Amino acid sequence: MKKHIYIAYTGGTIGMRPSAQGYVPVKDFLADTLAAMPEFHRPEMPAFTLHEYSQLMDSSDMSPHDWQVIAEDIQQNYNEYDGFIILHGTDTMAYTASALSFMLENLQKPVIVTGSQIPLAELRSDGQVNLLNALYLAANYPIHEVSLFFNNRLMRGNRSKKIHADGFAAFDSPNFGPLLEAGISIDVQRGKVLPIGNAPLTVTPVTAQPVGVVTLYPGISADVLRNAILQPVNALILLSYGVGNAPKNAALLDQLKLAQQKRIPVINCTQCLRGRVNMHGYANGTALADVGVVSAYDMTLEACLAKLHYLLSQQLSYEQITSLMQQDLRGELTPR
Numbered sequence: 001m002k003k004h005i006y007i008a009y010t011g012g013t014i015g016m017r018p019s020a021q022g023y024v025p026v027k028d029f030l031a032d033t034l035a036a037m038p039e040f041h042r043p044e045m046p047a048f049t050l051h052e053y054s055q056l057m058d059s060s061d062m063s064p065h066d067w068q069v070i071a072e073d074i075q076q077n078y079n080e081y082d083g084f085i086i087l088h089g090t091d092t093m094a095y096t097a098s099a100l101s102f103m104l105e106n107l108q109k110p111v112i113v114t115g116s117q118i119p120l121a122e123l124r125s126d127g128q129v130n131l132l133n134a135l136y137l138a139a140n141y142p143i144h145e146v147s148l149f150f151n152n153r154l155m156r157g158n159r160s161k162k163i164h165a166d167g168f169a170a171f172d173s174p175n176f177g178p179l180l181e182a183g184i185s186i187d188v189q190r191g192k193v194l195p196i197g198n199a200p201l202t203v204t205p206v207t208a209q210p211v212g213v214v215t216l217y218p219g220i221s222a223d224v225l226r227n228a229i230l231q232p233v234n235a236l237i238l239l240s241y242g243v244g245n246a247p248k249n250a251a252l253l254d255q256l257k258l259a260q261q262k263r264i265p266v267i268n269c270t271q272c273l274r275g276r277v278n279m280h281g282y283a284n285g286t287a288l289a290d291v292g293v294v295s296a297y298d299m300t301l302e303a304c305l306a307k308l309h310y311l312l313s314q315q316l317s318y319e320q321i322t323s324l325m326q327q328d329l330r331g332e333l334t335p336r
């Protein structure tokens with residue numbers, strides 16, 4: 001039986017057309033482009049249904065409400081299709097892929113997020129390779145988790161990150177190698193793919209959460225942190241140096257202590273692209289742990305932010321949130 005894949009087109013460059021203001025997504029344009037490309041209709045390819053969203057977006061306009069729309073769309077069509085492809089802009093693709101990984105629990109079908117850097121309708125577009133491969137993989141490879149396909153690599157969604165503004169190798173999975181590489185042969189990294197259970201799919205709704213993100217820089221003043229933890233902030237991500245260090249400055253640490261008293265979770269995520277937070281490597285890191293800051297280990301900022309949204313959207317205590325942030329829920333971090 002030919003597999004049938006559901007493609008949700010949310011917007012993004014893959015279906016865009018030039019306008020006087022730059023690229024914009026245009027209604028029906030992707031469907032018309034796809035219909036005119038014979039590769040997508042070859043007998044080896046799965047059948048697919050393209051569902052174009054009514055509000056096509058540049059992904060820089062995406063919000064948690066849109067993550068919710070996508071998750072509900074997958075849930076409603078879950079039993080009818082063999083796999084799901086989310087066509088999405090690249091700018092916030094890693095955030096959406098991370099969010100979906102938390103919202104969709106016990107997946108028994110593949111969900112692949114992809115898009116392109118050049119519109120599918122243009123010469124030299126990377127959209128054809130990305131979508132063609134994503135369709136082929138969704139039909140033929142049992143990788144039952146939220147993943148992101150780009151430039152011939154399938155990465156775990158919540159490990160992915162946009163690392164190149166204008167290159168085709170736009171995504172990387174810096175702390176967890178790809179799940180699959182599509183070269184002359186298609187090589188699955190079996191040990192890396194999440195195991196499948198028998199439990200039914202659960203979809204946890206998320207709502208937008210006020211989360212502060214502060215990048216530390218030399219000379220940062222305590223006032224910056226004071227402002228970042230003012231109401232209505234529900235959590236703070238501290239983008240720290242190296243293995244999780246910050247200035248051992250009393251005024252700064254006082255603000256973090258205040259956050260702890262106000263029961264605002266503060267998560268220590270490194271500014272470095274690769275590697276992990278170890279707050280006990282240096283006295284400067286230990287000082288953070290002592291005022292209740294918790295480690296993001298090797299999570300990306302995107303995964304950290306999406307995970308906070310997922311947890312803050314549930315009725316969980318400060319203790320539960322800080323503890324779950326340090327646990328591996330969907331393969332997003334490697335605790336040690």
Ligand SMILES: NC(=O)C[C@H](N)C(=O)O
Pocket residue numbers: 011012013014057058059060088089090091092115116117118
């Ligand atoms: N390549 C892209 O898709 C970028 C576009 N601005 C978007 O994220 O929607």
